[in-house]
Amino acid sequence: MIKKITIVAGISLVLLATACKTKDLKMNAAQKEGISNKKEVVYQVFTRLFGNKNTNNKPWGTLEENGVGKFNDFTGSALQEIKGLGATYIWYTGVPHHALIRDYTAIGISNDDPDVVKGRAGSPYAVKDYYNVNPDLAVNPANRLQEFEALITRTHKAGLKVIIDIVPNHIARKYEGKNNPKGVNDFGANDDVTVEYKRDNNFYYIPNKHFEVPDTDRPLNGEKNPIIDGKFEEYPAKWTGNGSRLAKPDRNDWYETVKVNYGIRPDGSKDFPELPAGFDAKSYKEHFDFWKGKDVPDSWKKFRDIALYWTEKGVDGFRYDMAEMVPYEFWSYMNSAVKVKNPDAFLLAEVYNPNEYRNYIRLGKMDYLYDKVEIYDKLKDVIRGKSLPDGLSDIQNGMADIEHHMLHFLDNHDEQRLASPEFAGSPEKGKPLMVVSTTISTSPTMIYFGQEVGEAGNENGGFGTHSRTSIFDYVGVPNHQRWMNGGKFDGGQSTQSEKDLRDFYKRLLNFSLKSSALMGKYKEIQSVNRHETQGYDSGIYAFTRWSDTQKLIVVTNFSWLTSSNFELKIPSEIIQKWNLKDGNYTLTDQLYDKSSIQLQVLNGEGKAHITIAPSESFIYQL
Structure with missing residues (x-):
């Protein structure tokens, strides 16, 4: 039984020492997998919010009232600042054209019905046209694709790579592929709508039933709109994106979207070729060869072609929304095709079922999955006083064979902000979580724009509520806007605490990019210190x-009330592996260059006196 503990502000201490090379050190996991021997850092931006300078933040405000960011706001200066923070990739969230409430009929875009759109700015995961981009993001909406292509070029020029979303599980209820390349049919154009299921139908149907709008709060907060009538014409009704088979979905269903059919029959059985035994050990090239000439469902081809279209435009990778709702055989088919075009493509999937992790990595050929239900959830429980940190060791050891593939994050568009009262409670209390998240494995690290300046998501955008920066509304992001400083991107309006926090992130992330040890081996020393070290408090890991x-x-103190002092023990097993002889080693802080401490090795065991104060982080080097 785990007692409830009060874990308060944190401090993280990274002790770094250099020793003689040892011949018995084996090649690290990343090298074994043929993966680049360096950390990657993904900087996620919600594209329409990043450059917005308007601070009005009226709930349910229009674009004119609350403003919106543009592709052009990502200037060379902005991109260089993101790169300087330590990023290697930018995930431009919300780029594909999705349903929204704004009149663009002048450029040939039909109006969307507020009865099946969440918020005013719309959900980025209800894509309306995969072959073009959100018109809100362009200075000239008619040239929106060209403006995004220019952003890809600027991003590459800044030394960064580009990731965008693909959402294969569902699309907007009113999908209109008005920019399809020649020969590409629209989703559902050739479907047999008289039956619930047919393998090459793009959707699942509810024959002889009209779609009914769910009982929801008033669209647009009750604002008068000629399209709002509580109805949306869809006959026959389609299954909803989250799998609801009701003609009238529940208000909590993903009612703004429809489920895409990948050849999974309504009873759950598979209606397509399956991968032979042993393909979990095959390369993407062998997967690609397997699918040559195979008869696969029509939806597979459509989404493969979408991914290849954006790959040809210079997009370097994709974040796949709710990937576990789509069979891993499809991912094998599509990802192998992407990798043949771009072997360095960065393929990241949203998967939440640990029992399926290895299938989506090894059979689905994903590079990375969200490490949400393991490391993220554990760290959140620790900082909220619901759990001891000791279990982090079990998580890391349990995923030793796939740890490189489990992308770490503490903040993203779906989750409560790290600095919010519902999570860490303050940016400073989030620091130890960030150090552990960044340094415990060889996996990439991801941060969400505004995280590095302590954004807490306090705004009520209208459809979106506080603790999460709204993805449905036109809003401003206050802490980020102060750093943006009217487009100078120099922190000119930031508070001192925001500047200090960003400096912490910059130091930590850039250290991670350069550290060979963070692409090497892991061994916990928690057990021996928990049982044998006096003063080793329950919040230390x-x-x-x-x-x-x-x-x-790496030593982290998740407690935010008190400092701690103890003699950290380094077991003989580690000392031997590091080939350290008896003697004293001076360890000098590299993160802030503040102090030095002594590592004493005696009789083959090491000790270092640690003083951990709230919200401090150190990197010491021999």
């Missing part, structure tokens, strides 16, 4: 990381 040229000891 420690582990080691090393390569053949760099040795790290």
